[in-house]
Amino acid sequence: MSSSSETSSPQAPLYLIVDTSTKNCAIALANTSGIIYSKLWETAYNPTSELLPNIMTALSHMDLTLNRIAGIGVAVGPGGFSSIRTGISVVKGIKIASGIPVIGFNTLDATAYHYIDNQNLITAVLAIGKGYFAWADYQIVNRSLRLIGNQKVGQETDLLTRKHTDTSYCGEGASILFGNVNASARKDVHVLPYQAEDRINGLTQLVICHFSKNPTISNLLEPIYLREPTIGKKNS
Numbered sequence: 001m002s003s004s005s006e007t008s009s010p011q012a013p014l015y016l017i018v019d020t021s022t023k024n025c026a027i028a029l030a031n032t033s034g035i036i037y038s039k040l041w042e043t044a045y046n047p048t049s050e051l052l053p054n055i056m057t058a059l060s061h062m063d064l065t066l067n068r069i070a071g072i073g074v075a076v077g078p079g080g081f082s083s084i085r086t087g088i089s090v091v092k093g094i095k096i097a098s099g100i101p102v103i104g105f106n107t108l109d110a111t112a113y114h115y116i117d118n119q120n121l122i123t124a125v126l127a128i129g130k131g132y133f134a135w136a137d138y139q140i141v142n143r144s145l146r147l148i149g150n151q152k153v154g155q156e157t158d159l160l161t162r163k164h165t166d167t168s169y170c171g172e173g174a175s176i177l178f179g180n181v182n183a184s185a186r187k188d189v190h191v192l193p194y195q196a197e198d199r200i201n202g203l204t205q206l207v208i209c210h211f212s213k214n215p216t217i218s219n220l221l222e223p224i225y226l227r228e229p230t231i232g233k234k235n236s
Contacts, residue, residue: 012031012032013031013032013071013211013215014029014030014031014036014064014068014069014070015029015030015031015069015070015071015072015073015204015207015208016028016029016055016058016069016071016072016073016094017029017030017035017073017074017200017203017204017207018051018055018072018073018074018075018087018090019074019087019107019199019200019203020043020047020075020079020083020084020086021075021077021078021080021083021107021126021128021199022080022083022126022127022128022129022172023042023080023083023129024041024042024172024196025040025041025043025050025051025083025087026038026039026040026041026199027039027051027054027055027058027200028200028203028204029058029059029062029064030204030207030208032208032212034204035200035204036062037058037062038200039054039058040196040197041054043083047083047086047087048082048086051086052090055090066094066098066100067098070101070211071100071101071102071103071207071210071211071215072091072094072100072102072103073102073103073105073206073211074088074091074102074103074105074221075104075106075107075199075203076104076105076106076107076221076222076223077106077107077224077225077226078106078107078108078126078128078134078153078224078226079107079126079129079134081225084223085223088104091221092221095218101211101216101218102218102221103210103211103217103219104221104222105203105206105207106151106224107199107203108124108126108134108135108136108151108171109124109136109145109206110200110202111124111125111126111170111171111198111199112136112138112145112170112202113145113202113203113205113206114170114198114199114201114202114205115168115192116140116143116145117143118192119140119168119170119192120139121137121138121139121140121166121168122137122138122140122167122168122169122170122192123136123137123138123167123168123169123170123174124136124138124170124171124173125159125169125170125171125172125173125174125177126171126172126173127173127176127177128153128173128226128227131155131156132153132154132155132227133153133154133155133156133158133159133173133177134151134153134173134226135151135152135153135159135173136148136150136152137167151224151226153226153227156177165188167190168192169189169190169191169192170191170192170194170198171198171199172196174191174192175191175194178191
């Protein structure tokens with residue numbers, strides 16, 4: 001899936017946004033008003049061979065080069081281990097080569113931020129592979145996300161058996177988890193409509209907000225995993 005519009009004026013800052021947190025990956029180019037180009041694709045939790053070519057295709061499609069990019073934002077997890085590492089590694093490589101400022105945002109924050117104008121209490125849910133989900137509860141105050149408690153990770157039963165009163169569930173994981181739940185049996189569960197582009201939209205809003213206030217400030221892009229990788233572990 002891709003979309004595009006006219007390129008903004010040469011003086012306006014442009015941003016590159018990258019999200020490879022789950023098997024549903026996305027990149028976007030944005031100006032201060034929002035997304036001007038986006039591409040979404042599905043991968044097998046390891047988008048290494050696809051990410052950089054898709055970035056270069058996006059730039060070419062908009063007749064841009066990297067030196068027109070004022071800042072790069074990337075989702076740093078939680079999510080699939082290989083997926084998160086790929087996005088962070090590619091963005092770090094671009095920063096080293098170009099000096100472009102970079103900023104990382106929590107993927108659960110990005111998931112919730114898309115709904116920031118419509119809800120008071122929200123639970124963002126991600127499917128992070130191997131039957132696991134990551135989730136976080138937020139209160140929205142003055143268009144800002146306030147985390148309630150800690151981010152959590154667990155399996156389907158951990159989410160289905162928790163109390164659901166007053167919160168609205170959102171995100172790819174919520175759509176997967178509650179999509180097959182019998183509505184008449186689970187009237188306490190409120191699931192917000194989900195579209196594949198919602199998370200990249202939320203991430204883009206966070207990136208624009210950051211660079212509008214701090215155009216030259218980067219962070220260290222530390223990955224957020226929430227659970228230990230199973231690769232390389234010995235069976236007991």
